[in-house]
Amino acid sequence: MQSFIEKQFPVSKLSKESYKERKSSQGQTITGLGKWWGRKPLVLARAAILGCLMPASDNPRKDMEIFLKIMSMDNNGLLLRKKKSFTPQELYDIAANNRKLSPYIAQWFDLTGDKIKLKPDADKKEVERRVFNILGYDQKLTKCIRPEQLENLDPQTWKEINHHLGTNAGSLQELTQQLSLKRFGHNARVGDCFCGGGSIPFEAARMGCDTYASDLNPIAGLLTWASINVCGASAEELAEIKKFQQEVFEQVDKEITALGIEHNERGDRALTYLYCVEAVCPECGMKTPLLPSLVVGIRAGKVVAKLHSNGQGYDIKIKMNATTAEMKEAGKSGTVTTRGMVCPNCGKTTPITALRKDRRDENGNTVYGLRQWDKTDFDFREDDIYNERLYAIRYQRPDGSRYYRAPNERDMQNEAKVKKIVADNIVSWQEQGLVPSMEIESGQKTDEVLRNRGWTHWNHLFSARGLYNLSSIVKYVIDAPTHLLKVVGMLGINKCADNNSNLCRWHAAYDKSEQTFYNQALNTLMNWGVRSYKMLSSSWLRFVSAYPINRNAKVQLSDARNISTGVNFWITDPPYADAINYHELSEFFLAWDKRLLQEAFPEWYTDTKRILAIKGDEHFSQNMIEIYSNLTKHMDDNGLQVVMFTHSDSAVWAQLALIMWKSGLRVCAAWNIATETDASGLKDGNYVKGTVLLVLRKQTGNDTAYLDEINVDIKNEVKTQIESMQALDDKEEPNFSDPDYVLAAYAASLKVLTSYKNIGELDLDVELNLAINDPAKSRIVRLIERAKKTAFDLIIPADFESYLWKDLNSAERFYIKGLESEKRGNYQVSTYQEFARGFAIDSYKQLMASVRANTARLKTPVELAMRSLSEAPDFERSTLRLVLAAIHISIKEDEKPEKGLFHIKNNLPDYWGSRDMLKQLLAFLKDTKDIGNMPHWAQSAEMAKHLYVLVDNDHV
Incomplete structure (x- = not known):
């Protein structure tokens, strides 16, 4: 079936x-x-x-x-x-x-x-x-x-x-x-051995399936267990959760209020503390706060910081109700840029590496100059290169109004009091598991905090205030009366940690500090915000919603190679060629959860098993084969596997196909689900995510074939697959776009390939090595590329004559397919990327009006105008470029299409022999006129219509 x-x-x-x-x-x-x-x-x-x-x-x-x-x-x-x-x-x-x-x-x-x-x-x-x-x-x-x-x-x-x-x-x-x-x-049993954040097991359980979930990572296990058991909690359990959260929060709040460490002399309550790094300028000796901007707040009122020299350093004054001119000046008067420290006293710029006193040893290795912090450190030392400074506090009055001020004597007394409490207790807190004591292991992401700040243990990422507040919560979670409440407590602690470390950016536009993990890294900062306990309420008091869930679910920590549980469907999202260092980043949370995890899940380990984590190194393919061979062994003969991965190119497809093939699986289908979001500003361009669902079954045959025999089979399978998709497609609301047909070609080729146990002249180990290290020499990669070419030959625009389509060059086809895609309401960047690969276009940037996520589109004739397109030479000298230029000229010359026709005749060597092509191109362009999502084409489409009439009626 x-x-x-x-x-x-x-x-x-x-x-x-x-x-x-x-x-x-x-x-x-x-x-x-x-x-x-x-x-x-x-x-x-x-x-x-x-x-x-x-x-x-x-x-x-x-x-x-x-x-x-x-x-x-x-x-x-x-x-x-x-x-x-x-x-x-x-x-x-x-x-x-x-x-x-x-x-x-x-x-x-x-x-x-x-x-x-x-x-x-x-x-x-x-x-x-x-x-x-x-x-x-x-x-x-x-x-x-x-x-x-x-x-x-x-x-x-x-x-x-x-x-x-x-x-x-x-x-x-x-x-x-x-x-x-x-x-x-x-009842169907669904398994996921890379459960991560728990999406697949949670949804399977919510649908009513029995569920098996595992991961190497304890934080992944925690989140998945919680998705089923916390989100699936009964009404009575939810009431207990809410009561527990409220009681813990109120008890800690009473303790902090009694100490007076968050209140000033007027009785106002602190909301946020703003800190910055401070360093001595090596050129003039002035101790300078390193602030990227002197703007402090915007949303609730314009607030700026003003630096006043005191001879040895700077006093910082906070100005409320700043003028527009003051805000503008503050925005460009920061003391640190991407180039380094900019001293306001001497005007010299010092690179951060020089400021840190990084150097090279005799072997050419970089030695970082910052002091490496000790395990119990939570504050800088006076002789450190980097000091830390509290420069502003945001307060709330009893009437709810809020304001900023520079710290005064009372505020500094509060700071000293908190630091003394932490200094007196940190050793015992670490021994009891109330605060982190884990060392930060070296890694691609964790090395950033070691290098940039000298932090060696996870507790160093938190201020004294942050350590005190969180340790106070942990103390009560340890005593939670039930297993469920202990898990809820861990989730709350992790949320508070994420929102209150020294890696939390201060967002002046919204008067708030952001979370630590706004991207997939540990980003050290020159200034940051630390929330008061009061402001942690939204992180701790997070009341979950409950759903009817089948709690017949098993969640365990396990290496996927050792799983022994059988299921009907394996649905997995493996860390395939993944750039995310889950094992490193999750240690941020594990450092806080270590004791609690041991008590809540005594059968679990409490480290991330970095050495076993699947990484994109030379052992990756073999590890994947071992994992998926084991999953194949533990699934029904009539079961299915769905493997999710990010679609890239033919070589990646070949690698994954060979891995699955060697694991005893055969490809049945592949579907691409595209989602796009704008880049966060941390990287250029768009963050494009196309998730491919590769559908697989067990290999059941023992047939052997040869490449020359299956080439024809693959071509026929591609043709059959695409024609069946086109027949099923809804013309009013198309389901498939061109990249989906290309993907179908990939899947069709692999479907034929993997249906055989062996391909006579292929050594699969050699092919896998070639696909990874030298794709151009891989026969499997070349075979997939030929399947893609077959697909592109078949996906001709609906209104185009096939004989004319064949006469277009690749750049023209790229533009026409892109415009056809826009006619259908598709503005995804990934579509243009796939077209560029399919038509072998090296550069198409000059043809694009926008490359932003979900607004990507081509330039109109008016936007192209007569600009040189040197980066797209095939397009520059094409018939289509001539037609687009003619439309622009006609519009520019007082809406006179005759001017455009003159331009075509004057520049097209074989005008009379090219009239069919000209009419085809103009007909395609004029059809953009009444499409609701393309008002930017209205003027050009109207002129294309006039030009079409002139060409159609032209005669010798």
């Missing part, structure tokens, strides 16, 4: 749903449990599991219809999910611009006043329904909750689902159980 996911998958709609979930940020369901890097969207996990479980029938269109109904991604499901109303203005704007709805304007709207209103007798619900139904999928999603937030489908929908699948379900959980029984005779 084949599964739905082996035959088809709603990639376009799932991409949009995944993007919506990702953009929900803190509103995501399980992200609130704690930080993990690269969690997969829950909607993607749900679709993958359902796609494995749901059988494929002999009616693929009906299968897709039913699948979308179950996922609440069909029209009726979207209506059920619609929870945001339209404003009268929104309803009017949409209706007025739609041919079907514009006749109802007078019937629905009152246009007599200043604001557009619905008429009293207009049925608002019906108007909203009709307007909503004519929107595209993306627009509909802006008004909808996520599929997981919909409590249930309506009875009629369940009737249609049950009729097609032969079930009698009234909920997703019942459907899961009934499909499981029909297929396996028992």
